Amino acid sequence: MNKRMKSFATMLAAVTMMTTALAACSGGGNNQPAATNAGGNNSGNNNAAVTETPKEEVKLADGNITVLYHTSLEQYAENKAANPDAYDPLLESIPVFEQQHGGKVTLIAVPWGDQKSTLISMVNAGEQVDVAQAHDQNFPVYPLKKMVQPISQYVDLNDPFWNNAVTNAFTFGGEAYAVGVGAAPIVMYYNKTLFDNNGVQTPGELFAEGNWTWDTFRQIAMEMTQDTDGDGVNDQYGFGWWDGGYALMVGSNGKTILSYNEDGSISANHTSDNVKEAMQFTQDALLKDKYIDKDKEGDYFVAEFKNGKLAMTAEYGLNGFNAFKGDYEIDFVPVPKGPRGEDGVGPGGLSGWSIPVVSKNPEGAAAFIKLLSENEKEVATAKNVETFGQERVDRINELAQNILFAPIGVEMYWDANGAVLGGIKDGTPVGTFAETAKGILEEGINITLTQ
Template sequence: MKKRIISVLSLALCLCMLMSFAGCGGGGNSAGKVGDLVLEDTAQEKLFESARGTTITHIVEGEPNDYTKTILAELEQRYGIKVKFMKMGYSEYTSKIAQMVATGSPPDTAVMTDALALNYIYANIAQPLNDYMDLEDKYWDKDILAQFTVDGKIYGVNTGDVDTFFIYYNKTLFEENNIEDPYTLYKNGEWTFDKLREIAKKATLYEDDNKTVKCHGFATWYREVFVLANGGNIIGLNTDTGMYESVVSDKKTVTGLNMIKNLAMDGSFDPAIAGYAEFPKREVAMLCERPANVVGNYDLYNTMDDEIGVVPLPKGPDADKAYAASNMIVNYVPVNAKNPVGGMAWNYYWLRRETEGYIQKDAAAVARIGKMMNEEHYGIINGYLDEATKISSKLDSLMGWSNYSASFWGGLVNDGKSAEEVVATMDNTLKSALERTIGK
């Protein structure tokens, strides 16, 4: 009797299991097999139905690599969209995109950096993407979308890559000189602008003559980093008017500008030193850089004998929350693109694959990430990116900024002028450059 009860119960359990498996296929979130992946259907994907059976054009610098080829095959399998590549280098692309838009032959998707954003948005090169987007979709990064939104219209979408600045420090050097560990300070909530300044001073080491610097405490090439970390910006979008305006005299901006100026005046930061070459040689103790450069271009993890530490930038004293100072590259759809829906399908599928970590199935990518950093650092970076609000600057897209920047930053970090003084002299120039850029 007991055996019979057990067998009946087992059968019932098996039936339940089978039924639950069968139920998976007909639920709200159905799964579709693509290549060796199983992807949930999303509401966003339904917007791509009209592009089935079409072809899109996409710019690529050289031959598509294996990873791209995999995505191509999967895109065709899942959405029925084929991709035709336009091969051209970045400078060729930037010099031709306006002509392509004018003659109705642009690619269906292309890249836009912070440095091109205002120009492409206001010159009608990039088109609003709202109609092709389910804004509730979890893969769209709301912070990044916000940075490319003007007057409620979204002009660029995230690609899966975010270049946020972190501070890499020479842990061995810090230990040798009994300097507090920045990451421990960060964990304890003691990592502030003032603390960073104090540590940069301690980490600035001198030769025996006590005059010649042999190691600068801090280095970066990106001088707006503290402005952004403080939640400020030099030009920013006024959400009430929907217009960009100069916010250089805001308190948050001025505090951030004074921070970089103070580091320079302390002697901890030499404006002539970008730091990537000096950091491995112990000539710089803290390097503020993006992980993609530290890993990809400079390969510091593999070339340094000293142990490296990583810590997010301190939250600025005026910031209401943590702001992750970033350089952003987004995908956009040019005006007059023949297949904007297909272009967005490519953007979405690429992003989804990157976000879900399927890239790690690609051998080259695994090697790249393996070299990238240890698990602890990977965790620190991702943990910070999850909680902080990503923010970027559009300053480089201002007309003539490459020319003005020398006097702007030079006044601060070379001449030691206060941020208030520099801001007062540059405010009108910025306003004029902005007006000319956005054509108002």
């Protein structure tokens, strides 16, 4: 699978809360701070536990809506047959919505990568679409091309039910175009057994002391990098993840690669001090401190973590307990805080829901979005508490409120990202490739804004 698509598919799985059905493929990062787009705005699963609050009775004049989505009912039935624990809140909400409102939900299912082009075609043709998914790769194109409408007309953005991070991330030109509750913070998983066996202080202990920073992360990562078989070559490493964890460090240092400004402009932040520090830290980890195996990438680190040869890695939310299941005791902490970062704020992924401009029933769309979001949160929370315990769910949900995330759906984003990663691994001075990457992305931004 294409690395970019794989990474976002991993995040989406976490965000849409297919809960225990997730055998998460660890990390292909999106490379971007928010899930690998180091950056962004925020997001979260919201409350740590299900609270029984009376459901608001919505009386709709029209219960007929059309939904654009990436999974058909037939595909979902096959998924459920293969894994009875699979749960898709949108698809499960369809019969409930129809029963409540007496209408018909028409589902238009297209492959994940075809959602953007399909919505654009349908809007241009004036065809009805009432609900469309908002994610990192179709924004800011949707609001720029006027595919979706400001959602505050139909949804109370001050309702504490909604995750403010999701709302903020999908705000463009001062208008919010999506709401949701789905968020997956990226966290640092560590092999507690391996740390204990080596007599090294664990990330959990450092975090409990209030001393979990880039500096302490670097220190213990170097201590855990060892030649355990005496052949003169390190075979145990302190850390490993996609792209050396560059996206994690950007997200934990208080900045996003892209900024969406109230005047509708978009800024590339490669030359900001926050981002340059993250670039330098990652380059040092690979080439100077050498606690990451610079010759390896991606899924290799999953295998090494499970084999007890990697002390720390990363994963979306609670998925690490599935992805890294093995004979060792593992746990997680937030990504360590950078010198310009804030406590509890870091990288992750999120997803929301928009109402297209061709909606013929926006009130029905808003009611459906609320219903599926309620199901998403309640089922996910109940399943996760049952599987992982309340304490871990509380920790994840707290982090989920403050995810840094910026949509990356601008032209030439990946070209700019490639320039960064190439410079990091080649040892090019940070200032040089930061300027190069910024220039590439600014060209892409201009194309995106004017096409």
